[in-house]
Amino acid sequence: MSGAAMAKARGQTPDYIIHGRCVVPGCVEGEALVTHDTISGWGGVSPMTGTIIESRHELNGVSFAGKVLVFPGAKGSSGWSSIFHMTRLAGTAPLAMLFNVMTTKAALGAVVLRVPTLTDFDRDPLAIIRSGDLLRIDATQGHVEGWRAIR
Amino acid sequence: MAKLTGREEAMLAGEDGAAVQKAMELLIRYADALGAEDFVETNNVAGVPGSAPPWIKQYYAADGGDYRAVFSRFDLDADEVVDIPRMNAFSCHLQGGMDPMLWREQGMSEAAFDNFRSDEQQVAEHGIQLLKTCTPYLAGNVPVMGEHCAWMESSAVIFCNSVIGGRTNCEGRESTSAAMLARRIPNWGFHRDEYRKGQHSVDVAVPVDEVFEWGMLGYFVGGAVQDTIPVIEGAIAAPSLIRHKHFGAAAASSGGVEMYHMVGITPEAPSVEAAFGGARRGETFRYDAAARRRTYETLNSVGQCEDVDYVMLGCPHYSIEQIAHAARLIEGRKVHTNAELWIFTSRSVKALADANGHTETLRKAGALLMTDTCSAISQAVPKGTRVAALDSAKQVHYLPAMMGIEGWYGTTADCIDAACSGKWRGRLA
Structure with missing residues (x-):
């Protein structure tokens, strides 16, 4: 979504609102990057670029840097949190995270990323949010407002 | 907010020093993220504390760029640098970045080795046992049933929960480092009875016996049940230790399985009813x-070319039984001039392999027995590797993707044959 489109969208009523439980507090606004595949950290993400590298992953070759990452949950190696922690150091971290299934990997990863994060939603974000949508996340209050990308 | 005991309040107030205080602060943020109500005590922690590649040390250059800085800022995710004392819990270091002797063969630089050696010295000085393996249960840390642990390493976690009946979540670097100091971990997930019950059924209709078959079944199960x-x-x-080891590593890689029940085999599944526990x-x-x-x-979809130039065994780290088996398979043969064979294990198991002459048998055949790491962890493969052969479903899941190479999955014998002939001849019988 272009800057102009974002500015236009902001003035309008959101297309959807989703409520969830706060994992890491904070407020942020940005573009959604949605995947229906669970994400491996170690071996699945290159921290220097924030790119998903897992073979056969829906987002293979795509970077989540600066995006609101919307995904089902974490899987794979216990190096999950340290790989995401490294993306924070490398400047390639996601802007915020929304995930459905709580695991120790995803919880600890969100904590050390220090980005606004929500889980336990009243509606499934994966069924509603599309990549490119503009999202306003208020993790502290526990809600997400979304505007459809203008296509 | 997680409820704290008097002891935990005291740690949070700094009565046990600044490092324990920072550890408690991180553990509380983590418990709140999980939605945990309180903590369990643990005296069995396995992680990868403090070590860091040079770029991370460089990132904390203003804080001193040393072990203390990395432990404070990265491991404890603290905003300031504090003195790091000797750990309070029984603490173990899992796998590391290179072999302490064969690092040159692994293509590591002198500078990287110096960094590794100085980190390792710091780890030991902080009272953390240098198990240097993904299989702590083969190197001196075997939990008992019901013991609360805080372990990293998905293949060790699934083994601890499923095969032993120990209790651990799949912890991360920061939570294990904090637990080493505070001897606490959130009372969530596998620490709780209700979380350990089965959720889905897998009906095995073909015979699964050899380790190769257990590995494939594990890979299938992970793909099917994901993280349940x-x-x-x-x-x-x-059932045997090595079969469980390969099954669990595969299931944890293809899905996010952290515990499984095998009816009549694993300790919390005497019957189907017990395994589901009413769930x-x-x-x-x-x-x-x-x-x-x-x-x-x-598993073989990342293999095209049958000219194999690298064979890696030891994911998870080989047991003494597996090293003896590999040595027996290769005795009197030679690794092909176009190929390399590296086998990975822990330092303590290597000491046994040395004593039994297996290391020498492998060396005579042109193979190397390495410790501490594996090709995926160290991102070290022989120079020019294009096609690898592996007997681990976990390794074939990770290594080709990480290194941009092809990979084959087969039996240990298929892999040893490939190492000696330079050709992949593995087939599904």
Whole structure:
């Protein structure tokens, strides 16, 4: 979504609102990057670029840097949190995270990323949010407002 | 907010020093993220504390760029640098970045080795045992049933929960480093009885006996049940430590399985009823001949060229039984001039292999027995590697993707044959 489109969208009523439980507090606004595949950290993400590298992953070759990452949950190696922690150091971290299934990997990863994060939603974000949508996340209050990308 | 005991309040107030205080602060943020109500005590922690590649040390250059800075800022995610004392819990270091002797063969630089050696010295000085393995249960840390642990390493976690009946979540670097100081971990997930019940069924309709078959079944199960708890029953034969080790590593890689029940085999599954414990039974997945073939084809989908130039064994780290087996298979043969064979294990198991002459048998055949790491962890493969052969479903899941190479999955014998002939001849029988 272009800057102009974002500015236009902001003035309008959101297309959807989703409520969830706060994992890491904070407020942020940005573009959604949605995947229906669970994400491996170690071996699945290159921290220097924030790119998903897992073979056969829906987002293979795509970077989540600066995006609101919307995904089902974490899987794979216990190096999950340290790989995401490294993306924070490398400047390639996601802007915020929304995930459905709580695991120790995803919880600890969100904590050390220090980005606004929500889980336990009243509606499934994966069924509603599309990549490119503009999202306003208020993790502290526990809600997400979304505007459809203008296509 | 997680409820704290008096002791935990005191740690948070700094009565046990600044490092324990920072550890408690991080553990509370983590418990709140999980939605945990309180903590359990643990005196069995396995992680990868403090070590860091040079770029991370460089990132904390303003804080001193040393072990203390990395432990404070990265491991404890603290905003300031504090003195790091000797750890309070029984603490173990899992796998590391290179072999302490054969690092040159692994293509590591002198500078990287110096960094490794100085980190390792710091780890030891902080009272952390240098197990240097993904298989702590083969190197001196075997939990008992019901013991609360805080372990990293998905293949060790699934082994601890499923095979032993120990209790650990799949912890991360920061939570284990904090637990080493505070001797606490959030009381969530596998620490709780209700979380350890089966969720889905897997019906095994084809015989699963050898480690190669257990690895494929594990890979199938992970893909089927993702990050839930499977209850597996059917034609599973001859359970053993190494078969569980390969099954669990595969299931944790293809899905996010952290515990499984095998009816009549694992300790919390004396019966199907006990394994589900009254919980709702989800889907039933069937592992039949077609599923077995599909799993084999998936694992071998990253293999095209049959000219193998690298064979890696030891994911998870080989046990003494597996090293003896590999040595027996290769005795009197030679690794092909176009190929390399590296086998990975822990330092303590290597000491046994040395004593038994296996290391020498492998060396005479042109193979190397290495410790501490593996090709995926160290991102070290022999120079010019294009096609690898592996007997681990976990390693074939990770290594080709990480290194941009091709990979084959087969039996240990298929892999040793490939190392000696330079050709992949593995087939599904």
